[in-house]
Amino acid sequence: MIKVERDAGVVHLIIARPEKKNALTRAMYEALARGVDEAAADTSVHGIVISGEGNVFTAGNDLDDFRARASDTTPQPSSGLAFIERLMHCDTPVIAAVEGLAIGIGTTMLLHVDAVVTGRSARFKTAFVDLGLVPEAASTVTMPLHLGARRAADLLLFGDTLSGDEAAACGLASNVVDDGQATAAALAKARALTAKPRDALRASKRLMKAPWQDQAMAALNRERDVFSERLRSDDCQQALARLGSRK
Numbered sequence: 001m002i003k004v005e006r007d008a009g010v011v012h013l014i015i016a017r018p019e020k021k022n023a024l025t026r027a028m029y030e031a032l033a034r035g036v037d038e039a040a041a042d043t044s045v046h047g048i049v050i051s052g053e054g055n056v057f058t059a060g061n062d063l064d065d066f067r068a069r070a071s072d073t074t075p076q077p078s079s080g081l082a083f084i085e086r087l088m089h090c091d092t093p094v095i096a097a098v099e100g101l102a103i104g105i106g107t108t109m110l111l112h113v114d115a116v117v118t119g120r121s122a123r124f125k126t127a128f129v130d131l132g133l134v135p136e137a138a139s140t141v142t143m144p145l146h147l148g149a150r151r152a153a154d155l156l157l158f159g160d161t162l163s164g165d166e167a168a169a170c171g172l173a174s175n176v177v178d179d180g181q182a183t184a185a186a187l188a189k190a191r192a193l194t195a196k197p198r199d200a201l202r203a204s205k206r207l208m209k210a211p212w213q214d215q216a217m218a219a220l221n222r223e224r225d226v227f228s229e230r231l232r233s234d235d236c237q238q239a240l241a242r243l244g245s246r247k
Contacts, residue, residue, distance in 0.1 A: 001016050001017065001028065001031070002014065002015060002016065002028055002031035002032055002035060004035055008194060009045055009046045009047070009191070009193075009194035010045070010046070010047050010048070010049060010187065010190040010191055010193075010194065011035065011038075011042070011045050011048050011049070012048075012049045012187065012190075013032060013035045013036070013039075013048065013049070013051075014050075014052070014053055015028065015032075015050070015051070015052040015053065015058050016052075016053040017053075018054030018056065020059070020062070021058070021100075021101060022052045022053065022056050022057065022058040022059060023058065023060060023061065023063070024058055024060065024061055024062060024065075024080065024105065025065055026065060029079040029080050029082065029083040030079050030083075032050070032083050032086075033079075033082055036048060036086045036087060036090050036094070037086055037090075039092060040090045040091060040092045043198065045092060045198075046093070046190070046193040046201065047092065047094075047095060047189075047191070047193040047194070048092055048093070048094045048095070049094075049095050049096075049097060049183070049186045049187055049190050050094065050095075050096045050097070050109075050113070051096070051097035051098075051099075051182070051183045051186065052097075052099065052100070054100075055099045055100045055180070056099065057097075057098040057099060057100060057101060057102040057106050057122070058102065058103065058105070058106035059101050059103045059104075059106065060103035060104030060105050060106050061080055061104055061105055063240060063244070066131075066231060066236075066240060069231055070232050070236065070237065070240070078224065078227075078228075080136070080137075081136065081137065081224055083109075084105075084108075084109060084136075084137045084138070084220065087109060087112040087113065088138070088213070088216060088217070091202035091203075091205050091206055092198075092202060092205075093114045093190070093193055093201060094112075094114055094115075095113060095114060095115045095186045095189050095190050096109070096110050096113045096115070096116045096186065097117050097183040097185070097186035098118040098124075098164070098173070098182055099118075099121075099180065099182050099183070100119070100121070100122060100123065102122060102123065102124045102125075103126075103127065104125075104126055104127065104128065105136065107124045107126050107155070107172070108126060108135065108136060108137035108138075108139040108142075108143070109137060110124075110172060110173075111138070111139060111142035111146055111172075112137070112138075114205065115174040115175070115186070115189060116172065116173040116174050117173070117174060117175045117176075117182045117186040118164040118168065118173040118175070118176055118182055119164050119176075119177060119178065119179040119180065119182045120164045120165055120176055120177075120178060120179055121163070121164060121179045122163065122164040122167065122173075122182075123163065124161065124162040124163075124167050124172060125159065125161045125162070126139070126155050126156055126159065127159050128156070129156070129159060130159055130239065131236055131239045131240070132230055132233050132236035132238070132239050133227060133230045133231065133236055134227050134230055135156045135223060136220075136223050136224070136227050137220065138216040138219040138220040138223065139152075139156065139223075140219050140222075141215050141216050141218075141219035142216055142219075143156060145212060146171050147170050147171050147172060148170070148171075151170045164176050175189075
């Protein structure tokens with residue numbers, strides 16, 4: 001589930017499925033997208049914070065959802081990418097608080113927020129190729145933009161894992177704090193925005209995104225098509241089967 005908390009101009013969206021390491025389902029993506037849209041439309045809201053419950057940000061997309069999509073004879077649009085699109089078009093500043101795991105879309109969604117506060121022991125990893133898949137969420141454009149081409153290849157092709165300190169050093173994260181302090185620090189950062197003119201904040205964010213927004217949308221659509229094909233590939237089916245046998 002997604003918990004929503006509101007306080008003094010800040011909306012806090014909490015990914016709350018700790019028994020599954022906050023793995024994201026279709027319903028959870030839809031709730032996140034709805035939460036972002038509602039917060040962005042609220043003229044009293046100056047900042048949005050996204051965090052995970054139980055000292056985990058998210059283990060990424062629920063693998064059962066991948067299995068269901070791979071076998072669906074009438075594929076539905078990806079709810080995960082619909083959420084990413086809402087982030088991409090959100091003019092209200094968004095801050096992520098990362099503790100523990102940030103896997104797959106748990107890392108790529110961070111490329112569409114405005115600040116990332118991470119605990120030192122956080123672990124960022126994008127294992128798409130290991131699953132027989134390809135990167136998603138426009139990360140083939142936004143990750144090289146944020147991290148540089150070499151570091152992006154380390155994550156997207158080689159599947160390297162970054163610590164909180166390493167994420168900050170390469171530009172994936174904004175601030176590193178002691179473990180257990182990321183959410184409090186992110187909320188404090190969001191509350192600081194409430195002292196600033198909301199319209200100026202939103203206009204500034206639009207201007208900052210404008211030079212690369214079209215490229216990101218084009219990348220998201222290219223990736224969407226190839227990802228859908230790869231989801232039905234033998235490579236992906238075998239990887240999902242191996243992971244299923246470890247349960």
